[in-house]
Amino acid sequence: MAKVRLGVIGIGNMGTTHIKNITDGQVQDMELTAVTDCSPERRAWAAEFLGAHFPVFADENELIQSGGIDAVLIAVPHYQHPMIAIEAFKAGLHVLCEKPSGVYTKQVREMNDAAAKSGKIFAIMFNQRTNSCFRKMHELVSGGSLGAVMRTSWIITNWFRTEAYYASGDWRGTWEGEGGGVLLNQCPHQLDLFQWICGMPRHVRAFCHNGKWHNIEVEDDVTAYLEYPNGATGTFITSTGEFPGTNRFEISLEKGKLVNEDGNEVLLHRLNTSQREFCKTSSEGFGRPECTVEKLQIENSNPQHTGVMQAFAGRILRGEPLIAEGHEGINGLILSNAMHLSSWLDKTVEIPFDEDLFLAELNKRRAASKTKPAAARCST
Numbered sequence: 096m097a098k099v100r101l102g103v104i105g106i107g108n109m110g111t112t113h114i115k116n117i118t119d120g121q122v123q124d125m126e127l128t129a130v131t132d133c134s135p136e137r138r139a140w141a142a143e144f145l146g147a148h149f150p151v152f153a154d155e156n157e158l159i160q161s162g163g164i165d166a167v168l169i170a171v172p173h174y175q176h177p178m179i180a181i182e183a184f185k186a187g188l189h190v191l192c193e194k195p196s197g198v199y200t201k202q203v204r205e206m207n208d209a210a211a212k213s214g215k216i217f218a219i220m221f222n223q224r225t226n227s228c229f230r231k232m233h234e235l236v237s238g239g240s241l242g243a244v245m246r247t248s249w250i251i252t253n254w255f256r257t258e259a260y261y262a263s264g265d266w267r268g269t270w271e272g273e274g275g276g277v278l279l280n281q282c283p284h285q286l287d288l289f290q291w292i293c294g295m296p297r298h299v300r301a302f303c304h305n306g307k308w309h310n311i312e313v314e315d316d317v318t319a320y321l322e323y324p325n326g327a328t329g330t331f332i333t334s335t336g337e338f339p340g341t342n343r344f345e346i347s348l349e350k351g352k353l354v355n356e357d358g359n360e361v362l363l364h365r366l367n368t369s370q371r372e373f374c375k376t377s378s379e380g381f382g383r384p385e386c387t388v389e390k391l392q393i394e395n396s397n398p399q400h401t402g403v404m405q406a407f408a409g410r411i412l413r414g415e416p417l418i419a420e421g422h423e424g425i426n427g428l429i430l431s432n433a434m435h436l437s438s439w440l441d442k443t444v445e446i447p448f449d450e451d452l453f454l455a456e457l458n459k460r461r462a463a464s465k466t467k468p469a470a471a472r473c474s475t
């Protein structure tokens with residue numbers, strides 16, 4: 096195989112960008128050989144953009160069974176991700192799935208099992224993992240030189256969206272369509288990075304405010320408090336109703352502090368000793384460990400979506416590393432499911448939580464949703 100032959104499922108905002116990235120030659124080892132969308136308008140766009148003879152399917156199963164592709168990229172609304180991925184694995188295809196991996200962990204576990212059984216390559220579009228700031232933070236925390244994590248904090252409130260945004264598709268802003276709000280649509284990247292860099296918390300207490308700033312069913316404002324197995328605590332705060340908002344990710348560790356603002360640079364405050372040790376042994380009441388501050392050298396390259404796609408092709412063709420393994424998508428979803436469940440039950444949730452209870456609670460909200468299942472499956 097010289098290049099991976101890719102079929103794109105879903106030609107909306109994101110699918111269209113992926114298609115253009117490939118046709119612009121930005122993904123060296125990939126060629127686009129089929130697309131599908133259930134919307135006639137989007138198919139008409141594809142026929143015009145890709146040419147009259149290009150295979151444009153009306154149904155994802157026709158594309159999956161077409162025989163002209165090695166892999167699919169799934170870029171449709173969230174609930175369908177696991178179902179379509181499972182069909183693709185059954186057909187012997189490799190899968191690159193958009194975030195989030197699904198809406199509830201039970202369906203994502205089925206997808207992960209199908210991926211493992213198929214032996215095919217499974218990747219997830221966590222394009223922010225290509226940002227070298229986050230890679231550096233991951234390397235420093237997991238490397239252990241800064242000691243144990245004491246506190247985590249991510250304020251990510253610069254996701255401002257207007258009412259027009261939520262009105263742009265029937266599936267948006269509804270329990271039946273999106274299965275959640277800012278946690279499911281905007282924050283899967285941060286929730287993935289949060290757990291990738293800081294590990295998984297054991298307890299979650301969250302307050303999710305539904306339709307606080309917009310006329311929507313789902314949450315657009317969240318404050319969550321987290322407790323980690325080692326006793327560290329954390330907060331995760333997000334909103335789509337605030338402008339200009341803030342994007343500040345801070346990790347306090349025994350021997351230092353890492354601060355990242357706007358994904359641009361990492362400030363490392365490095366202590367000459369463990370502050371816990373210093374606290375116990377210093378004879379001075381107002382003593383402080385020595386601390387130096389450095390702006391870390393970060394590589395400029397941040398290929399984002401095309402980086403994830405090229406790595407996916409590289410794994411298929413030459414066994415190279417992925418940016419994010421597909422099965423890891425469940426971790427960030429566990430965090431958002433735990434936040435939702437905590438808010439719904441008005442109590443602290445322990446991870447692992449009761450996934451049947453989560454689904455029952457989600458389904459109550461879906462049943463009352465203004466979006467009906469057919470529109471949620473395929474809306475324009």
Ligand SMILES: NC(=O)c1ccc[n+]([C@@H]2O[C@H](COP(=O)([O-])OP(=O)(O)OC[C@H]3O[C@@H](n4cnc5c(N)ncnc54)[C@H](O)[C@@H]3O)[C@@H](O)[C@H]2O)c1
Nearest residue numbers: 105106107108109131132133134155170171193194472473
């Ligand atoms: N990685 C990122 O940076 C990023 C950014 C935006 C969106 N996304 C993700 O991409 C996905 C799509 O989001 P979007 O903003 O493009 O939505 P969108 O509504 O603009 O596009 C979705 C498209 O999928 C089509 N569709 C729905 N069901 C289908 C099916 N079964 N078969 C074929 N086509 C189908 C719809 O007709 C629509 O054209 C979501 O999972 C979203 O979270 C990722």
